[in-house]
Amino acid sequence: GRLVLPVMRYLALILLIVALARPQSGHTREIIYGEGVDIAIVLDISGSMAALDFEPNRLGAAKQVIHDFIEGRQYDRIGLVIFSKEAFSQVPPTLDYQVLERVLNETKVSWDLGLDSATSIGLGLANGANMLRDSQAKSRVIVLLTDGANNSGQIDPLTAAQIAKSLDIRIYTIGAARPGPALLPFPDGHIEYRDSEIDEESLKEIANLTGGLYFRAEDRQGLQQIYDTINQLERSQVEVRLFTRYTELAAWLIVPAGLLLGIEMLLRRTLFRTIP
Template identity: 40%
Template sequence: MIYDWLQNIKFIWPENFIFLALIPFLIAQYVKNGKQGKSAILTSGIQSKIPGTFKTRFRHLPFVLRLIGITCLVTALARPQHQKDMSRSEGEGIDIMLVMDVSGSMLTQDIKPRRFTVAKEVAIDFVKNRPTDRIGLVIFSGEAFTKVPLTPDKATLLDQLSQLKVMDDGYLEPGTLIGEGLATAVNRISKGSSKTKVIILLTDGKEDAPPTRIIDPGMALEIAKANRVRVYCVGLGVSEFTEEQVASGVRNFLDEDLLKRIASETGGQYYHAVDKTSLQAIYNQINKLEKTKVEVIRYKQTEEMFLPLVLAALGLLLIEVLLRYTWFKRFP
């Protein structure tokens, strides 16, 4: 981590490092003065040694502090900067509403581990790849509900997608109201400011309406066309089942004719996903068809680093002076 940080340090005036040439000169002068100041006391045949004290052991400390202080000061004169490459994305996004079926049949395991689990994972990846778009989420089973209105806040949307459950954890009635899910999404997206409005409707069934239904798929289609909303329909589920799956009650109620009609008449396309790989390919294709104008702007974030070095140098030199004239003071 420290190595990576140091890798981004740049010196604006590196020629000032020439002043470090003073360091060897100061060391040589210090050694010369030390030799001249030495004295020896001779006795009759016995040379006594003075016991070492804290003062004698650390007598070079003020000079070392002076050298470090000068080094910090010269480094500050070289004007170090910490430069970090940064980037941000700017552009004109589009408005997208994800409409997801959360009916009980989405727990079917013909697509491992479950249809619903795969649908969530692929939708999350799709959202992550649309940095400048406003995206919302509508869910439906026996009724439709706006989980997340159109928003540029991807963190909130991703959090809601990750926590999403079949039947919205019991808050929605059983059934499959494709029409009301589509109409709810059109109502939300029609209020957006973008010129391009797209709905991605994913379901594994057909219209299974309770008596409380208000809008049927035909009416929802007309509403989408009137608001010039392009609808991409995705049918989820395998086309053929094994004997084991049939025995366990797995069925395919997918109304492909309805989904094809909705997609065709709104200018979108219909896709059929039979596994996670094919569903990812579908979302990738939609991602390419509905391109946004994205411009990646790169810049450097620069932080001046000379001030801490100057303060350190002044602090060290001040300590050196205090020690020299107090603890390590020499008397004639």
């Protein structure tokens, strides 16, 4: 039993020695200065996006590359608009990239008019511009990807581009299709060759009007390079500073050391008192 007393004294001594070294606990905070870019991804999901000239198909390749593009951003709010015959704002500009990527992964080709492929580029752009209309970001960007020409919808693409320009929104346009016919599987199971219908002149005009750029992608690798280029052109003006606040831990050691010494002295004078 008497062995308890020196053990308690040694423990108290060790705690006091460690306390003299002034151990500290640090809590680090990120403080962000500046702001990111607000981006609306406007994605064609019309039937022709099922064409097999890209691996696994045009839409599948676009989704993979857009996923990588999102992963390459950090402080930018990104939203998603999809369009075929109609246009839908799927995800408003957000920093929650997990939600954005989940919705993107669930996006499928839309066959609106039986076996015909309806493409409302103007509606897609108008939805993208509307999504960014109330944005407070200094830099606002639409990235449009399509494999066709505008053949549906009530809004002309150039009218939508004018709206975007008036809101100081840049539009990058991407035409995604190889020249010539491509194999296209239809919902009823048959496959046939369909010619590419990209209206490059309109896509160039939309980009030029708003201060953006037009790109043509003929395979997944080309598409990847285009999104990498846009990634570099639209860098966030963000500075991140780390601040660390330190907390002294010595008090947490001195208190138990004092308690141990007090108990040791009490035991020495009572339970383990030496009788002369």
